[in-house]
Amino acid sequence: MTSKERQMKGKKGQITGKEWPLYEVFIRSKNGLAHKHVGSVHATDSTTALEAARDVYTRRQEGISLWVVPSREITASDPEDEGMLFEPAKDKIYRHPTFYKIPKDVEYM
Amino acid sequence: MTKSGKPKSTTAMTESITGKDSPEAKAFQKKIDADITIEPKDWMPEAYRHTLIRQMSQHAHSEIVGMLPEGNWIGRAPSLRRKMILLAKVQDEAGHGLYLYSATETLGISRDQMIEQLHSGSAKYSSIFNYPTLTWADMGAIGWLVDGAAIMNQVPLCRTSFGPYARAMVRICKEESFHQRQGYEIMIAMAHGSPAQKVMAQSAIDRWWWPSLMMFGPPDADSPHSAQSLKWKIKRTSNDTLRQKFIDVTVPQAEFLGLEVPDPDLKWNKKRDHYDFGEIDWDEFYQVISGNGPCNKERLDARIKAWEDGKWVRDAALAYEQKKQAAAA
Numbered sequence: 297m298t299s300k301e302r303q304m305k306g307k308k309g310q311i312t313g314k315e316w317p318l319y320e321v322f323i324r325s326k327n328g329l330a331h332k333h334v335g336s337v338h339a340t341d342s343t344t345a346l347e348a349a350r351d352v353y354t355r356r357q358e359g360i361s362l363w364v365v366p367s368r369e370i371t372a373s374d375p376e377d378e379g380m381l382f383e384p385a386k387d388k389i390y391r392h393p394t395f396y397k398i399p400k401d402v403e404y405m
Numbered sequence: 406m407t408k409s410g411k412p413k414s415t416t417a418m419t420e421s422i423t424g425k426d427s428p429e430a431k432a433f434q435k436k437i438d439a440d441i442t443i444e445p446k447d448w449m450p451e452a453y454r455h456t457l458i459r460q461m462s463q464h465a466h467s468e469i470v471g472m473l474p475e476g477n478w479i480g481r482a483p484s485l486r487r488k489m490i491l492l493a494k495v496q497d498e499a500g501h502g503l504y505l506y507s508a509t510e511t512l513g514i515s516r517d518q519m520i521e522q523l524h525s526g527s528a529k530y531s532s533i534f535n536y537p538t539l540t541w542a543d544m545g546a547i548g549w550l551v552d553g554a555a556i557m558n559q560v561p562l563c564r565t566s567f568g569p570y571a572r573a574m575v576r577i578c579k580e581e582s583f584h585q586r587q588g589y590e591i592m593i594a595m596a597h598g599s600p601a602q603k604v605m606a607q608s609a610i611d612r613w614w615w616p617s618l619m620m621f622g623p624p625d626a627d628s629p630h631s632a633q634s635l636k637w638k639i640k641r642t643s644n645d646t647l648r649q650k651f652i653d654v655t656v657p658q659a660e661f662l663g664l665e666v667p668d669p670d671l672k673w674n675k676k677r678d679h680y681d682f683g684e685i686d687w688d689e690f691y692q693v694i695s696g697n698g699p700c701n702k703e704r705l706d707a708r709i710k711a712w713e714d715g716k717w718v719r720d721a722a723l724a725y726e727q728k729k730q731a732a733a734a
Contacts, residue, residue, distance in 0.1 A: 396590045403657065405589060
Protein backbone atom coordinates (compact mmCIF):
# COMPACT_ATOMS: atom_id res chain seq x y z
CA MET A 297 0.00 0.00 0.00
CA THR A 298 1.40 3.40 -0.95
CA SER A 299 1.28 6.30 1.47
CA LYS A 300 -1.45 7.89 -0.68
CA GLU A 301 -3.65 4.83 -0.39
CA ARG A 302 -3.07 4.73 3.35
CA GLN A 303 -4.25 8.32 3.60
CA MET A 304 -7.39 7.60 1.64
CA LYS A 305 -8.31 4.58 3.75
CA GLY A 306 -10.21 4.62 6.99
CA LYS A 307 -13.50 6.26 7.79
CA LYS A 308 -14.11 9.64 9.34
CA GLY A 309 -13.44 9.59 13.07
CA GLN A 310 -12.21 6.01 12.92
CA ILE A 311 -9.85 5.35 15.82
CA THR A 312 -6.83 3.19 15.12
CA GLY A 313 -4.69 2.28 18.13
CA LYS A 314 -4.73 4.57 21.14
CA GLU A 315 -3.97 7.85 19.48
CA TRP A 316 -6.88 10.18 18.77
CA PRO A 317 -7.37 11.08 15.09
CA LEU A 318 -6.00 14.33 13.73
CA TYR A 319 -8.22 17.16 12.52
CA GLU A 320 -7.09 20.11 10.40
CA VAL A 321 -8.37 23.48 11.60
CA PHE A 322 -9.54 26.38 9.42
CA ILE A 323 -10.55 29.84 10.71
CA ARG A 324 -12.56 32.60 9.08
CA SER A 325 -11.14 35.72 10.66
CA LYS A 326 -14.12 37.85 9.61
CA ASN A 327 -17.13 37.69 7.32
CA GLY A 328 -16.10 38.26 3.74
CA LEU A 329 -12.83 36.35 4.03
CA ALA A 330 -12.39 32.65 3.26
CA HIS A 331 -11.49 30.12 5.98
CA LYS A 332 -7.73 29.74 6.24
CA HIS A 333 -5.74 26.77 7.48
CA VAL A 334 -4.10 27.42 10.85
CA GLY A 335 -3.02 24.02 12.17
CA SER A 336 -4.48 20.85 13.64
CA VAL A 337 -5.79 19.23 16.81
CA HIS A 338 -6.26 15.67 18.03
CA ALA A 339 -9.80 14.67 19.04
CA THR A 340 -12.02 11.61 19.16
CA ASP A 341 -14.81 13.13 17.03
CA SER A 342 -15.67 16.28 15.10
CA THR A 343 -17.61 17.88 17.97
CA THR A 344 -14.72 17.67 20.41
CA ALA A 345 -12.32 18.64 17.60
CA LEU A 346 -14.30 21.85 17.16
CA GLU A 347 -14.12 22.53 20.92
CA ALA A 348 -10.40 21.82 20.99
CA ALA A 349 -9.81 24.04 17.95
CA ARG A 350 -11.73 26.82 19.65
CA ASP A 351 -9.57 26.51 22.78
CA VAL A 352 -6.26 26.15 20.97
CA TYR A 353 -6.58 28.59 18.09
CA THR A 354 -9.07 31.34 19.00
CA ARG A 355 -8.10 32.60 22.44
CA ARG A 356 -7.51 36.10 21.08
CA GLN A 357 -10.56 36.52 18.86
CA GLU A 358 -8.73 35.14 15.83
CA GLY A 359 -11.97 34.30 14.13
CA ILE A 360 -15.73 34.15 13.95
CA SER A 361 -16.11 30.75 12.31
CA LEU A 362 -14.26 27.42 12.49
CA TRP A 363 -14.00 24.38 10.26
CA VAL A 364 -12.46 21.08 11.32
CA VAL A 365 -11.73 18.36 8.77
CA PRO A 366 -10.36 14.88 9.53
CA SER A 367 -6.77 15.04 8.26
CA ARG A 368 -7.07 11.65 6.63
CA GLU A 369 -9.90 13.01 4.47
CA ILE A 370 -7.52 15.45 2.82
CA THR A 371 -5.87 14.22 -0.34
CA ALA A 372 -2.72 16.24 -0.92
CA SER A 373 -0.59 16.53 -4.04
CA ASP A 374 2.82 14.86 -3.87
CA PRO A 375 5.72 17.37 -3.64
CA GLU A 376 7.50 15.25 -6.25
CA ASP A 377 4.72 16.04 -8.69
CA GLU A 378 5.17 19.79 -8.29
CA GLY A 379 6.89 20.26 -11.64
CA MET A 380 4.47 18.10 -13.55
CA LEU A 381 1.46 19.83 -12.02
CA PHE A 382 2.43 23.46 -11.94
CA GLU A 383 5.24 24.11 -14.42
CA PRO A 384 3.03 23.99 -17.52
CA ALA A 385 1.46 27.29 -16.43
CA LYS A 386 4.88 28.94 -16.31
CA ASP A 387 5.38 29.60 -20.02
CA LYS A 388 1.81 30.71 -20.68
CA ILE A 389 2.60 34.36 -20.22
CA TYR A 390 -0.25 35.26 -22.57
CA ARG A 391 -2.64 34.53 -19.69
CA HIS A 392 -1.49 37.78 -18.07
CA PRO A 393 -2.74 41.23 -19.10
CA THR A 394 0.81 42.64 -19.31
CA PHE A 395 1.51 40.38 -22.31
CA TYR A 396 -0.57 42.70 -24.51
CA LYS A 397 0.77 46.01 -25.77
CA ILE A 398 -1.92 48.64 -25.51
CA PRO A 399 -0.87 52.15 -26.66
CA LYS A 400 -0.48 54.68 -23.84
CA ASP A 401 -3.19 56.93 -25.26
CA VAL A 402 -5.83 54.26 -24.72
CA GLU A 403 -7.30 54.68 -21.27
CA TYR A 404 -9.26 52.37 -18.95
CA MET A 405 -7.95 49.05 -20.14
CA MET B 406 -33.94 27.06 4.60
CA THR B 407 -34.97 23.44 5.05
CA LYS B 408 -32.85 21.05 7.04
CA SER B 409 -31.36 19.48 3.94
CA GLY B 410 -30.14 22.91 2.88
CA LYS B 411 -32.49 22.98 -0.09
CA PRO B 412 -34.19 26.30 -0.73
CA LYS B 413 -37.95 26.32 -0.39
CA SER B 414 -39.96 27.59 -3.28
CA THR B 415 -42.80 30.09 -3.46
CA THR B 416 -44.21 29.58 0.04
CA ALA B 417 -40.90 30.65 1.50
CA MET B 418 -40.88 33.71 -0.75
CA THR B 419 -44.25 34.80 0.63
CA GLU B 420 -43.13 34.10 4.18
CA SER B 421 -40.13 36.30 3.78
CA ILE B 422 -42.21 39.11 2.31
CA THR B 423 -44.71 39.01 5.15
CA GLY B 424 -41.83 38.49 7.59
CA LYS B 425 -40.03 41.63 6.49
CA ASP B 426 -40.30 43.12 9.96
CA SER B 427 -39.29 40.00 11.85
CA PRO B 428 -36.36 40.49 14.24
CA GLU B 429 -34.17 38.29 11.99
CA ALA B 430 -35.01 40.32 8.90
CA LYS B 431 -34.28 43.57 10.72
CA ALA B 432 -30.94 42.27 12.02
CA PHE B 433 -30.10 41.04 8.53
CA GLN B 434 -30.72 44.42 6.92
CA LYS B 435 -28.69 46.06 9.68
CA LYS B 436 -25.73 43.84 8.83
CA ILE B 437 -26.10 44.67 5.14
CA ASP B 438 -26.27 48.40 5.93
CA ALA B 439 -23.09 48.08 8.00
CA ASP B 440 -21.33 46.36 5.05
CA ILE B 441 -20.99 43.08 6.92
CA THR B 442 -20.69 40.25 4.43
CA ILE B 443 -23.27 37.48 4.57
CA GLU B 444 -21.81 33.97 4.66
CA PRO B 445 -23.60 30.70 3.74
CA LYS B 446 -24.47 29.61 7.28
CA ASP B 447 -25.77 33.05 8.32
CA TRP B 448 -29.50 33.65 8.52
CA MET B 449 -30.87 35.21 5.34
CA PRO B 450 -34.35 35.94 3.98
CA GLU B 451 -35.52 33.28 1.55
CA ALA B 452 -36.03 35.94 -1.12
CA TYR B 453 -32.37 36.98 -0.74
CA ARG B 454 -31.34 33.36 -1.20
CA HIS B 455 -33.57 33.01 -4.26
CA THR B 456 -32.38 36.23 -5.83
CA LEU B 457 -28.77 35.13 -5.40
CA ILE B 458 -29.40 31.66 -6.80
CA ARG B 459 -31.09 33.23 -9.82
CA GLN B 460 -28.38 35.82 -10.44
CA MET B 461 -25.36 33.64 -9.66
CA SER B 462 -26.54 30.61 -11.64
CA GLN B 463 -27.41 32.88 -14.55
CA HIS B 464 -23.93 34.33 -14.30
CA ALA B 465 -22.39 30.83 -14.25
CA HIS B 466 -24.48 29.72 -17.23
CA SER B 467 -23.35 32.83 -19.13
CA GLU B 468 -19.70 31.89 -18.64
CA ILE B 469 -20.37 28.35 -19.87
CA VAL B 470 -22.55 29.27 -22.86
CA GLY B 471 -20.10 32.13 -23.53
CA MET B 472 -17.49 29.55 -24.55
CA LEU B 473 -19.50 28.63 -27.64
CA PRO B 474 -19.28 31.77 -29.83
CA GLU B 475 -15.50 31.94 -29.30
CA GLY B 476 -14.92 28.20 -29.44
CA ASN B 477 -16.24 28.56 -32.97
CA TRP B 478 -12.98 30.31 -33.96
CA ILE B 479 -10.27 28.31 -32.12
CA GLY B 480 -9.70 26.04 -35.11
CA ARG B 481 -9.60 29.00 -37.50
CA ALA B 482 -7.43 31.45 -35.55
CA PRO B 483 -5.09 33.27 -37.96
CA SER B 484 -1.84 32.31 -36.17
CA LEU B 485 -0.54 29.94 -33.51
CA ARG B 486 -0.15 32.91 -31.15
CA ARG B 487 -3.77 33.92 -31.57
CA LYS B 488 -4.88 30.31 -31.25
CA MET B 489 -3.06 29.79 -27.91
CA ILE B 490 -4.53 33.03 -26.59
CA LEU B 491 -8.08 32.19 -27.62
CA LEU B 492 -7.77 28.70 -26.19
CA ALA B 493 -6.54 30.15 -22.88
CA LYS B 494 -9.42 32.61 -22.85
CA VAL B 495 -12.07 29.97 -23.47
CA GLN B 496 -10.44 27.85 -20.72
CA ASP B 497 -10.81 30.83 -18.40
CA GLU B 498 -14.53 31.10 -19.20
CA ALA B 499 -14.96 27.44 -18.23
CA GLY B 500 -13.08 28.13 -15.00
CA HIS B 501 -15.23 31.17 -14.25
CA GLY B 502 -18.36 29.11 -14.75
CA LEU B 503 -17.05 26.53 -12.28
CA TYR B 504 -16.08 29.14 -9.64
CA LEU B 505 -19.62 30.51 -9.86
CA TYR B 506 -21.41 27.16 -9.82
CA SER B 507 -19.50 26.18 -6.69
CA ALA B 508 -20.27 29.50 -5.01
CA THR B 509 -23.96 29.04 -5.87
CA GLU B 510 -23.97 25.55 -4.38
CA THR B 511 -23.28 27.11 -0.96
CA LEU B 512 -26.88 28.40 -1.13
CA GLY B 513 -28.35 24.90 -1.18
CA ILE B 514 -28.97 24.25 -4.86
CA SER B 515 -27.12 21.35 -6.53
CA ARG B 516 -24.98 21.53 -9.65
CA ASP B 517 -27.28 19.12 -11.50
CA GLN B 518 -30.34 21.20 -10.60
CA MET B 519 -28.71 24.29 -12.06
CA ILE B 520 -27.73 22.50 -15.25
CA GLU B 521 -31.24 21.11 -15.56
CA GLN B 522 -32.63 24.66 -15.24
CA LEU B 523 -30.32 25.87 -18.01
CA HIS B 524 -31.26 23.04 -20.34
CA SER B 525 -35.00 23.32 -19.70
CA GLY B 526 -34.85 27.06 -20.32
CA SER B 527 -36.09 28.04 -16.84
CA ALA B 528 -32.71 29.67 -16.10
CA LYS B 529 -31.40 32.35 -18.44
CA TYR B 530 -27.93 33.35 -19.56
CA SER B 531 -26.65 36.61 -20.95
CA SER B 532 -28.49 37.42 -24.19
CA ILE B 533 -25.25 38.54 -25.87
CA PHE B 534 -24.20 34.94 -26.50
CA ASN B 535 -27.19 34.40 -28.77
CA TYR B 536 -25.50 36.42 -31.51
CA PRO B 537 -23.31 34.70 -34.13
CA THR B 538 -19.55 35.19 -34.56
CA LEU B 539 -19.18 35.72 -38.28
CA THR B 540 -15.56 36.81 -38.77
CA TRP B 541 -12.25 36.81 -36.90
CA ALA B 542 -12.83 40.48 -36.06
CA ASP B 543 -15.71 39.31 -33.86
CA MET B 544 -13.09 37.75 -31.55
CA GLY B 545 -11.64 41.22 -31.18
CA ALA B 546 -15.01 42.89 -30.65
CA ILE B 547 -16.09 40.30 -28.09
CA GLY B 548 -12.93 40.69 -26.04
CA TRP B 549 -12.98 44.46 -26.22
CA LEU B 550 -16.73 45.21 -25.95
CA VAL B 551 -18.39 42.15 -24.41
CA ASP B 552 -15.65 41.45 -21.88
CA GLY B 553 -15.27 45.19 -21.36
CA ALA B 554 -18.96 45.42 -20.45
CA ALA B 555 -18.66 42.29 -18.31
CA ILE B 556 -15.75 43.82 -16.38
CA MET B 557 -17.75 47.01 -15.84
CA ASN B 558 -20.56 44.87 -14.42
CA GLN B 559 -18.32 42.60 -12.39
CA VAL B 560 -15.95 44.98 -10.65
CA PRO B 561 -18.69 46.29 -8.31
CA LEU B 562 -19.71 42.67 -7.66
CA CYS B 563 -16.37 42.09 -5.92
CA ARG B 564 -18.09 43.98 -3.07
CA THR B 565 -21.43 42.20 -3.31
CA SER B 566 -22.96 41.29 0.06
CA PHE B 567 -22.72 37.49 -0.26
CA GLY B 568 -19.21 36.27 0.63
CA PRO B 569 -18.74 33.30 -1.74
CA TYR B 570 -20.01 35.38 -4.70
CA ALA B 571 -17.74 38.30 -3.85
CA ARG B 572 -14.69 36.03 -3.50
CA ALA B 573 -15.43 34.30 -6.82
CA MET B 574 -15.75 37.71 -8.48
CA VAL B 575 -12.36 38.83 -7.17
CA ARG B 576 -10.73 35.85 -8.88
CA ILE B 577 -12.72 36.37 -12.05
CA CYS B 578 -11.99 40.08 -12.36
CA LYS B 579 -8.27 39.43 -11.93
CA GLU B 580 -8.35 37.01 -14.83
CA GLU B 581 -10.71 39.00 -17.02
CA SER B 582 -8.35 41.87 -17.75
CA PHE B 583 -6.32 39.80 -20.22
CA HIS B 584 -9.52 38.99 -22.10
CA GLN B 585 -10.29 42.60 -22.84
CA ARG B 586 -6.73 43.50 -23.75
CA GLN B 587 -6.28 40.60 -26.16
CA GLY B 588 -9.55 41.65 -27.83
CA TYR B 589 -8.45 45.24 -28.21
CA GLU B 590 -5.10 44.07 -29.58
CA ILE B 591 -6.97 42.15 -32.30
CA MET B 592 -9.01 45.28 -33.03
CA ILE B 593 -5.83 47.38 -33.37
CA ALA B 594 -4.33 44.84 -35.77
CA MET B 595 -7.45 44.76 -37.91
CA ALA B 596 -8.29 48.46 -37.79
CA HIS B 597 -4.74 49.28 -38.87
CA GLY B 598 -4.57 46.41 -41.35
CA SER B 599 -5.65 46.05 -44.97
CA PRO B 600 -8.80 47.83 -46.20
CA ALA B 601 -10.62 44.48 -46.11
CA GLN B 602 -9.59 43.94 -42.48
CA LYS B 603 -10.75 47.41 -41.57
CA VAL B 604 -14.15 46.69 -43.10
CA MET B 605 -14.33 43.53 -40.99
CA ALA B 606 -13.43 45.46 -37.84
CA GLN B 607 -16.11 48.07 -38.56
CA SER B 608 -18.70 45.40 -39.25
CA ALA B 609 -17.84 43.74 -35.93
CA ILE B 610 -18.39 46.94 -33.90
CA ASP B 611 -21.58 47.60 -35.90
CA ARG B 612 -22.98 44.24 -34.84
CA TRP B 613 -21.68 44.06 -31.27
CA TRP B 614 -22.12 47.65 -30.02
CA TRP B 615 -25.83 47.60 -29.25
CA PRO B 616 -26.01 44.07 -27.82
CA SER B 617 -23.07 45.05 -25.55
CA LEU B 618 -25.06 48.02 -24.21
CA MET B 619 -27.97 45.68 -23.54
CA MET B 620 -25.70 43.54 -21.34
CA PHE B 621 -26.26 45.99 -18.48
CA GLY B 622 -29.92 45.02 -18.41
CA PRO B 623 -33.12 47.03 -18.84
CA PRO B 624 -33.30 50.71 -17.83
CA ASP B 625 -33.51 51.15 -14.06
CA ALA B 626 -37.17 52.13 -14.27
CA ASP B 627 -38.05 48.82 -15.97
CA SER B 628 -35.71 46.56 -14.01
CA PRO B 629 -38.02 44.54 -11.75
CA HIS B 630 -35.43 43.28 -9.25
CA SER B 631 -33.09 46.25 -9.15
CA ALA B 632 -34.36 48.21 -6.16
CA GLN B 633 -34.43 45.23 -3.78
CA SER B 634 -31.06 43.97 -5.06
CA LEU B 635 -29.52 47.37 -4.40
CA LYS B 636 -31.04 47.46 -0.92
CA TRP B 637 -29.53 44.06 -0.21
CA LYS B 638 -26.26 45.17 -1.80
CA ILE B 639 -26.32 42.17 -4.11
CA LYS B 640 -26.08 44.83 -6.80
CA ARG B 641 -23.88 47.79 -5.99
CA THR B 642 -24.49 50.06 -8.98
CA SER B 643 -27.59 50.55 -11.15
CA ASN B 644 -27.90 49.30 -14.76
CA ASP B 645 -28.08 52.78 -16.25
CA THR B 646 -25.10 54.09 -14.29
CA LEU B 647 -22.91 51.20 -15.42
CA ARG B 648 -24.09 51.52 -19.03
CA GLN B 649 -23.23 55.22 -19.07
CA LYS B 650 -19.82 54.52 -17.58
CA PHE B 651 -19.14 51.87 -20.21
CA ILE B 652 -20.07 54.21 -23.05
CA ASP B 653 -17.94 57.01 -21.61
CA VAL B 654 -14.77 54.91 -21.46
CA THR B 655 -15.35 52.91 -24.65
CA VAL B 656 -16.13 55.65 -27.19
CA PRO B 657 -12.59 57.14 -27.00
CA GLN B 658 -11.21 53.61 -27.46
CA ALA B 659 -13.24 53.28 -30.67
CA GLU B 660 -11.99 56.69 -31.81
CA PHE B 661 -8.42 55.57 -31.26
CA LEU B 662 -9.08 52.62 -33.57
CA GLY B 663 -10.52 54.97 -36.19
CA LEU B 664 -13.79 53.06 -36.12
CA GLU B 665 -17.29 54.44 -36.12
CA VAL B 666 -19.64 53.75 -33.20
CA PRO B 667 -22.95 52.85 -34.90
CA ASP B 668 -25.04 55.46 -33.11
CA PRO B 669 -25.92 58.70 -34.96
CA ASP B 670 -27.14 60.26 -31.69
CA LEU B 671 -23.87 59.71 -29.84
CA LYS B 672 -22.55 63.09 -28.72
CA TRP B 673 -20.41 64.39 -25.86
CA ASN B 674 -22.57 66.42 -23.50
CA LYS B 675 -20.41 69.00 -21.77
CA LYS B 676 -23.10 69.90 -19.28
CA ARG B 677 -23.62 66.34 -18.11
CA ASP B 678 -19.96 65.43 -18.53
CA HIS B 679 -21.15 62.23 -20.22
CA TYR B 680 -21.94 60.99 -23.71
CA ASP B 681 -25.56 61.26 -24.83
CA PHE B 682 -26.58 58.21 -26.79
CA GLY B 683 -29.41 56.94 -28.95
CA GLU B 684 -32.32 54.82 -27.92
CA ILE B 685 -31.67 51.13 -27.31
CA ASP B 686 -33.97 48.68 -29.10
CA TRP B 687 -35.36 46.97 -26.01
CA ASP B 688 -37.79 45.03 -28.12
CA GLU B 689 -34.82 43.22 -29.62
CA PHE B 690 -33.44 42.57 -26.12
CA TYR B 691 -36.68 40.99 -24.92
CA GLN B 692 -37.01 38.99 -28.14
CA VAL B 693 -33.51 37.56 -27.73
CA ILE B 694 -33.97 36.89 -23.99
CA SER B 695 -37.19 35.03 -24.64
CA GLY B 696 -35.60 32.68 -27.13
CA ASN B 697 -35.92 34.41 -30.49
CA GLY B 698 -32.33 35.58 -30.99
CA PRO B 699 -30.30 34.41 -33.99
CA CYS B 700 -28.52 31.58 -32.12
CA ASN B 701 -30.64 30.69 -29.04
CA LYS B 702 -31.54 27.25 -30.31
CA GLU B 703 -28.05 26.49 -31.56
CA ARG B 704 -26.47 27.46 -28.21
CA LEU B 705 -28.85 25.42 -26.06
CA ASP B 706 -28.68 22.46 -28.42
CA ALA B 707 -24.87 22.54 -28.20
CA ARG B 708 -24.97 22.59 -24.38
CA ILE B 709 -27.53 19.80 -24.16
CA LYS B 710 -25.59 17.69 -26.68
CA ALA B 711 -22.36 18.18 -24.71
CA TRP B 712 -24.16 17.12 -21.52
CA GLU B 713 -25.75 14.06 -23.12
CA ASP B 714 -22.60 13.02 -24.96
CA GLY B 715 -20.70 13.21 -21.68
CA LYS B 716 -23.16 10.99 -19.83
CA TRP B 717 -21.24 7.77 -20.41
CA VAL B 718 -18.09 9.37 -18.94
CA ARG B 719 -19.94 10.48 -15.79
CA ASP B 720 -21.55 7.06 -15.46
CA ALA B 721 -18.30 5.18 -16.06
CA ALA B 722 -16.41 7.21 -13.44
CA LEU B 723 -19.14 6.53 -10.86
CA ALA B 724 -19.30 2.84 -11.72
CA TYR B 725 -15.52 2.56 -11.37
CA GLU B 726 -15.62 4.21 -7.93
CA GLN B 727 -18.46 1.92 -6.83
CA LYS B 728 -16.48 -1.09 -8.01
CA LYS B 729 -13.42 0.04 -6.01
CA GLN B 730 -15.55 0.56 -2.90
CA ALA B 731 -17.16 -2.86 -3.28
CA ALA B 732 -13.72 -4.43 -3.61
CA ALA B 733 -12.49 -2.63 -0.48
CA ALA B 734 -15.52 -3.67 1.62
